[in-house]
Amino acid sequence: MKQLSTLLVIVITAIGAFAVMAQDDELTVITTTTQATDLAMILSEGAEGVTITPLMGAGVDPHLYQPTESDITAMSEADVVVYSGLNLEGQFDTVFEALAEQDVVIYAMSQPVKDAGFIIGAFELEEEVLGTDDPHFWFDPRNWEITAMDLAGAMAELDANNADLYMANAEAYVEDLRTLYDWADSGMRAVPGNQRYLVTSHDAFQYYGAAFGWRMAAIQGVSTEDEAGVGDIQETVDFVINNDIPVLFVESTISPDTIQAVVEAVAAGGGEVRVGVRELYSDAMGEPDTFGGTFVGMIAENTYTVLQSYACAGVELEIPEWPEGLTPEPSEELLNVDCDA
Ligand SMILES: [Zn+2]
Numbered sequence: 001m002k003q004l005s006t007l008l009v010i011v012i013t014a015i016g017a018f019a020v021m022a023q024d025d026e027l028t029v030i031t032t033t034t035q036a037t038d039l040a041m042i043l044s045e046g047a048e049g050v051t052i053t054p055l056m057g058a059g060v061d062p063h064l065y066q067p068t069e070s071d072i073t074a075m076s077e078a079d080v081v082v083y084s085g086l087n088l089e090g091q092f093d094t095v096f097e098a099l100a101e102q103d104v105v106i107y108a109m110s111q112p113v114k115d116a117g118f119i120i121g122a123f124e125l126e127e128e129v130l131g132t133d134d135p136h137f138w139f140d141p142r143n144w145e146i147t148a149m150d151l152a153g154a155m156a157e158l159d160a161n162n163a164d165l166y167m168a169n170a171e172a173y174v175e176d177l178r179t180l181y182d183w184a185d186s187g188m189r190a191v192p193g194n195q196r197y198l199v200t201s202h203d204a205f206q207y208y209g210a211a212f213g214w215r216m217a218a219i220q221g222v223s224t225e226d227e228a229g230v231g232d233i234q235e236t237v238d239f240v241i242n243n244d245i246p247v248l249f250v251e252s253t254i255s256p257d258t259i260q261a262v263v264e265a266v267a268a269g270g271g272e273v274r275v276g277v278r279e280l281y282s283d284a285m286g287e288p289d290t291f292g293g294t295f296v297g298m299i300a301e302n303t304y305t306v307l308q309s310y311a312c313a314g315v316e317l318e319i320p321e322w323p324e325g326l327t328p329e330p331s332e333e334l335l336n337v338d339c340d341a
Pocket residue numbers: 063136202203204222223224282283
């Protein structure tokens with residue numbers, strides 16, 4: 001059934017491309033997640049006649065987000081809906097099925113990355129356990145390079161007038177993503193190998209960890225749809241104590257309660273564990289016009305947060321200089337953190 005629906009989407013994509021080109025010179029794009037919005041905006045920078053309408057804002061959990069009536073209307077009137085896929089938008093299945101019958105192009109950003117086998121294909125084991133792929137593929141910036149080039153190609157097909165611009169924007173952006181990856185990689189590998197553990201509330205960071213040589217542990221699984229139970233919390237407490245983990249991280253789209261419960265349980269057993277110096281962005285980026293409101297800034301801010309938190313916990317490490325010319329640039333406030341705040 002899953003394979004059949006994937007096939008359907010591909011067929012509809014092909015049909016939709018021709019239908020849209022015949023209609024008008026405008027390109028109406030609906031984006032689900034903040035990551036999708038950011039990428040569509042970067043690729044279409046300078047293009048005329050392109051409208052991008054985001055459905056989810058900062059701090060919204062896409063696993064749980066229910067499309068509203070007006071979302072559904074907007075999607076059905078659009079030329080293309082850009083979404084993340086791999087079941088990240090868990091409440092959109094029926095809507096997408098209905099849209100596919102209306103000649104709306106439905107573009108899954110994860111599809112070209114999955115087709116390429118992901119940059120680090122270490123997820124077969126996960127897939128066996130979960131029966132599905134981990135949806136958080138964008139956290140390896142090299143996966144995002146694949147998406148950027150592919151989405152530019154899809155937009156170029158839908159809107160031939162701006163085709164060259166989409167491709168040029170994508171090529172320039174891929175260079176930025178490579179610079180970002182190299183910077184984050186040298187920072188994350190500055191932490192000694194046996195101390196590279198990222199413990200979070202839900203399992204969003206497997207690709208992020210794999211990209212930079214870190215291991216992950218989370219209280220909840222890859223979706224937030226099932227609530228964390230007492231057993232999940234106890235398991236995490238044991239993991240933190242047994243591996244001598246110094247820091248736990250709260251995510252921007254998830255209540256800090258479960259992480260707090262782990263901190264308290266570790267403390268009750270005589271242990272000590274800190275909470276990260278700020279929240280991590282997991283399934284949504286920051287507010288527009290902030291550093292973390294862009295993909296580059298979001299990956300970078302998370303990397304600063306992890307490294308600063310480990311430094312505050314006493315791990316000796318050096319955070320590499322921000323690459324010259326890479327935008328947006330981190331603020332002084334982000335760079336200078338107070339460990340005791
Ligand atoms: Zn998630």
